[in-house]
Amino acid sequence: MALYIRKIQLSDVNQVTEIDREAFSTQWPPPNYKREMQNGLSHHVVIIDDTVMARSEEQDSGNSRATGLITRIGRWLGFYRQTDGDKETEYIIGFAGLWIIADEAHVTAIAVREKYRGRKIGALLMVALIDLAVQLKARSLTLEVRVSNKVAQNLYTKFGFKEVGLRRGYYTDNREDAVLMSTEGIDSASFQERLEQLKQDYLRTSKQILRENIFTGNL
Numbered sequence: 740m741a742l743y744i745r746k747i748q749l750s751d752v753n754q755v756t757e758i759d760r761e762a763f764s765t766q767w768p769p770p771n772y773k774r775e776m777q778n779g780l781s782h783h784v785v786i787i788d789d790t791v792m793a794r795s796e797e798q799d800s801g802n803s804r805a806t807g808l809i810t811r812i813g814r815w816l817g818f819y820r821q822t823d824g825d826k827e828t829e830y831i832i833g834f835a836g837l838w839i840i841a842d843e844a845h846v847t848a849i850a851v852r853e854k855y856r857g858r859k860i861g862a863l864l865m866v867a868l869i870d871l872a873v874q875l876k877a878r879s880l881t882l883e884v885r886v887s888n889k890v891a892q893n894l895y896t897k898f899g900f901k902e903v904g905l906r907r908g909y910y911t912d913n914r915e916d917a918v919l920m921s922t923e924g925i926d927s928a929s930f931q932e933r934l935e936q937l938k939q940d941y942l943r944t945s946k947q948i949l950r951e952n953i954f955t956g957n958l
């Protein structure tokens with residue numbers, strides 16, 4: 740895989756909604772991501788697998804599929820740069836979002852396509868989300884997570900979140916409780932040191948190609 744992360748764009752809304760439905764199908768209605776994008780408090784990032792092209796109307800014809808392959812090979816060889824015209828064919832494999840309220844960033848969603856889970860994509864998204872929160876001058880992150888969602892809780896704990904409370908019957912679909920989790924000051928030296936360590940561990944162990952410098956790009 741060759742991965743990169745960038746801010747959400749309008750052309751991403753269909754794929755993001757598709758990933759949302761796969762991850763949170765019991766939560767109804769689904770968020771309106773187009774409307775979210777018009778909300779100045781809301782911020783989303785998407786992660787893209789550059790070696791896969793998303794199915795688009797153009798790709799439905801044999802000729803266009805061949806053209807797509809040539810473009811992809813051209814990109815690998817460095818002949819083509821990503822242009823605006825290519826964007827609808829970018830294949831989004833996960834996304835994450837937050838709301839900035841005063842100096843607090845509230846994580847609203849993080850999801851990875853099922854077939855890509857367990858490959859550190861969620862961890863990469865978490866790094867991007869924390870970097871984004873720092874850029875937006877947030878001082879801490881908070882979130883709610885289902886008591887049964889141990890995978891997500893492990894991910895958050897790894898990034899320095901701690902349990903700070905319980906919201907009883909928070910989820911409307913099955914009245915499940917939510918664990919409230921929060922970080923210390925994300926601009927503190929100890930938090931940044933831990934984040935840097937996680938980034939280095941990831942770079943050391945990852946067999947994936949991270950296109951551009953995924954950890955230092957300005958989101």
Ligand SMILES: CC(C)(COP(=O)(O)OP(=O)(O)OC[C@H]1O[C@@H](n2cnc3c(N)ncnc32)[C@H](O)[C@@H]1OP(=O)(O)O)[C@@H](O)C(=O)NCCC(=O)NCCS
Nearest residue numbers: 762849850851856857858859860861862884890891893894
């Ligand atoms: C939660 C989610 C985003 C994690 O993404 P992912 O790409 O599969 O996770 P990663 O491979 O990056 O793993 C990161 C950490 O998550 C935890 N984790 C991931 N898979 C796990 C598993 N099967 N069991 C236990 N912990 C797991 C681990 O702490 C892991 O770190 P480690 O590999 O160093 O131990 C993904 O499972 C998902 O989209 N779930 C559905 C949506 C959801 O529940 N979102 C959270 C809502 S609050």
